[in-house]
Amino acid sequence: xxxxLIQGFQIVFAPSTFLLIFAGTVLGVxxxxxxxxxxxxxxxxxxxxxxSLNGVVAIAFLVAVYxxxxxxxxxxxxxxxxxxxxxxAPTTFDGYPMAARGEAGKALGxxxxxxxxxxxxxxxxxxxxxxxxxAMALKFGPGEIFxxxxxxxxxxxxxxxxxxxxxxxxxLTGLWxxxxxxxxxxGVPRFTFGTETLVSGVEMIPVMxxxxxxxxxxxxxxxxxxxxxxxxxxxxKTVFPSIKEFLSIKWVMLRSxxxxxxxxxxxxxxxTIASFLSYTTETKLSKHPEKxxxxxxxxxxxxxxxxxxATGGSMVPLLSLGIPGGNAAAIxxxxxxxxxxxxxxxxxxxxxxxxxxxxxxxxxxxxLMVLISIFVAKIFAKILSIPYSILGPVIIMLATIGSxxxxxxxxxxxxxxxxxxxxFVFSYLKFSASALILGLVxxxxxxxxxxxxxxxxxxxxxxxxxSPISIVLLTVCFLLLVIPIxxxxxxxxxxxx
Numbered sequence: 001x002x003x004x005l006i007q008g009f010q011i012v013f014a015p016s017t018f019l020l021i022f023a024g025t026v027l028g029v030x031x032x033x034x035x036x037x038x039x040x041x042x043x044x045x046x047x048x049x050x051x052s053l054n055g056v057v058a059i060a061f062l063v064a065v066y067x068x069x070x071x072x073x074x075x076x077x078x079x080x081x082x083x084x085x086x087x088x089a090p091t092t093f094d095g096y097p098m099a100a101r102g103e104a105g106k107a108l109g110x111x112x113x114x115x116x117x118x119x120x121x122x123x124x125x126x127x128x129x130x131x132x133x134x135a136m137a138l139k140f141g142p143g144e145i146f147x148x149x150x151x152x153x154x155x156x157x158x159x160x161x162x163x164x165x166x167x168x169x170x171x172l173t174g175l176w177x178x179x180x181x182x183x184x185x186x187g188v189p190r191f192t193f194g195t196e197t198l199v200s201g202v203e204m205i206p207v208m209x210x211x212x213x214x215x216x217x218x219x220x221x222x223x224x225x226x227x228x229x230x231x232x233x234x235x236x237k238t239v240f241p242s243i244k245e246f247l248s249i250k251w252v253m254l255r256s257x258x259x260x261x262x263x264x265x266x267x268x269x270x271x272t273i274a275s276f277l278s279y280t281t282e283t284k285l286s287k288h289p290e291k292x293x294x295x296x297x298x299x300x301x302x303x304x305x306x307x308x309x310a311t312g313g314s315m316v317p318l319l320s321l322g323i324p325g326g327n328a329a330a331i332x333x334x335x336x337x338x339x340x341x342x343x344x345x346x347x348x349x350x351x352x353x354x355x356x357x358x359x360x361x362x363x364x365x366x367x368l369m370v371l372i373s374i375f376v377a378k379i380f381a382k383i384l385s386i387p388y389s390i391l392g393p394v395i396i397m398l399a400t401i402g403s404x405x406x407x408x409x410x411x412x413x414x415x416x417x418x419x420x421x422x423x424f425v426f427s428y429l430k431f432s433a434s435a436l437i438l439g440l441v442x443x444x445x446x447x448x449x450x451x452x453x454x455x456x457x458x459x460x461x462x463x464x465x466x467s468p469i470s471i472v473l474l475t476v477c478f479l480l481l482v483i484p485i486x487x488x489x490x491x492x493x494x495x496x497x
Contacts (some may be wrong), residue, residue: 005127007353008360017057021361024064025368029376031065032072032084034402039085039271039311040327041405042069047335055339056353059332060361066328067311067362068369070271071115074304075377078107080395082213082402086204087271087307089437090279092212094292094299101295108377109240110297111304112370114253118305119366121257122264122312126319127359140266142453143464147473148266149446152277152438154477167432174439175446177202184448185455197411204272204440206403206416211433213399214420217392219427238374241297249301252282260306264313270327271310273445276438278306284480293434312362319355 011017024046031042046065050058073084078095091111098107140148153171180191181201192198241249256278263274282302283292292299314329341354386394403416423433457463465474 005356005359008356008358011056011353011357012060012360012364017060018364020053020057020061021064021364022368024061025068025365025372028065028068028365029072029075029369029372032069032088033075033376033380034084034398039066039069039073039087040331042066042085043328043331047331050335051338055336055341056357058335058339059354060357062332062335063311063315063358063361064365064368066332067119067308067365068372070307070311071112071119071304071369071373072376074111074115074300075108075373075380078111078300079104079377079380080213080398081216082395082399083208085271086208086441087275087310088303089208089212089272089441090275090303090434091300093279093303093434094295094297096216097293097295098297098300103295104381105237105239106241106297107295107300108238108373110245110249110300112238112373113240113246114249114256114301114305115308116366116370117253118257118260118308119312119362121254122261122309123359123362123366125261126312126316126362127355139467139469141467142449142456143467144469144473145266146446146449146453147465147470147477148263149273149442149449151473151477151480152273152280152442153446154480163430163432166430167435170426170432170435171439174436174441175443177207177436177440178443179447184444185451195411197409197415200407201444202440203406203412203415204437205406206412207419207440208437209399209403210416210419210421211423211426211437213395214416215423215427215433217395218420218424221392238377245297249298252298252301253305255285256282256302256305257309260309261313263306264310265316270314271307272441274310274313275303275307276441278302280438308366315358315362319358 012021027046028042031045032039043062043066046062050061053061070085070087073088074091074095075084077083077088077091078099081092081096083089083092095107095111098104153175176191178201180198182188182199183190189199259278259281260271260274263277264271279292279299279302282298283289286292286298311328318329318333336354341351399416400413403412404410406412425431426433426436453464465471
């Protein structure tokens with residue numbers, strides 16, 4: 001490992017390579033902080049710059065953009081309740097309430113520290129146990145992938161323990177939305193109602209922007225008595241957590257790092273699922289689950305640690321097996337293939353400089369992005385000083401640009417507006433918008449894995465879910481779904497007595 005580390009730092013600290021990594025980190029943070037620009041889109045935008053570079057430097061540069069974009073997305077998630085990337089959506093649950101009560105600086109500090117921690121843990125895991133982790137990932141077939149995605153869905157009952165029925169309804173609505181578009185197995189349009197925009201499915205980014213950003217603007221517009229001073233009182237100077245605060249979230253960070261790395265390794269999972277799964281897992285494990293969603297550092301730590309850890313995890317199957325762990329990794333794979341790199345088990349033996357450069361680049365990037373994000377956050381925080389009568393339209397403008405950028409079409413802008421109105425109605429009726437987003441995020445993966453498992457097993461349920469991994473995961477899913485419902489019914493029964 002030490003020889004690998006030394007070799008990687010020799011590559012990374014070459015002046016020209018270091019400048020490229022620094023530039024990639026800056027680009028990544030800025031791209032990530034822009035609403036609607038996902039991590040994979042940030043890597044795609046940076047891809048043309050990598051064409052003229054040699055393969056080792058190119059992968060180091062793209063990894064820097066990838067890691068930094070996830071961190072940058074937390075800035076707007078905290079300040080404006082607009083997730084920069086889909087994986088930052090859970091950060092809004094506690095980050096924005098902290099900013100609303102004047103603790104934006106603390107939320108930003110926790111976000112940056114946890115992002116760096118998660119990224120560093122994943123980088124060392126990648127270097128230490130890459131072959132073993134890849135072997136573990138190969139044991140995950142469609143049945144196991146379904147169990148993992150269903151595990152994420154099973155935490156719906158924890159998102160709002162005081163209103164389980166409405167939360168489940170919202171989650172099921174999100175699952176239905178994920179089925180709109182072409183059937184993944186047959187290619188037949190479903191629930192498109194003759195609209196071309198829906199043929200490719202309901203895009204998560206416009207829906208997410210609408211239900212978070214547009215809904216928030218509508219709520220603040222309706223509540224006329226809310227003064228501009230109340231909205232702008234937040235201290236946006238980044239404040240890093242104290243030793244006491246750091247120690248209070250140490251286990252949250254460790255669990256989220258491990259979970260994020262593992263989920264990142266699974267093909268098709270990625271940082272978004274890791275972030276949601278980690279947040280809801282911590283809600284279940286917390287001694288005070290009722291505080292999640294009200295603005296506590298545990299929620300910010302869980303989300304930001306896991307989504308950054310997933311970036312390192314996604315590189316493991318890419319380099320060790322030639323299997324991309326997510327969309328961004330797939331884009332990097334295309335760049336490496338163009339350079340003539342033979343990805344797979346022999347890469348470490350024949351071309352170890354690629355693994356070492358990725359390893360060192362992730363370490364350097366996770367340190368640089370903390371410093372860079374502080375300055376980027378200051379720039380974005382200046383917007384908060386604008387009166388809300390002007391700030392509201394500015395947020396809508398940013399949201400519109402972000403939604404339009406997904407496909408460069410007005411269809412997604414319309415989808416964003418509809419989602420914003422629905423989110424406002426959800427807020428009024430006390431339905432959970434977060435549950436709907438969770439259902440939409442996990443629905444596609446859940447359906448695809450389930451149907452593939454059914455085809456492979458010829459409909460045999462025992463064969464589909466008979467592996468030890470599937471049995472354990474589905475048992476946990478069942479318990480997570482049932483226990484909160486039983487608790488709710490028991491408390492209702494005792495209250496009636």
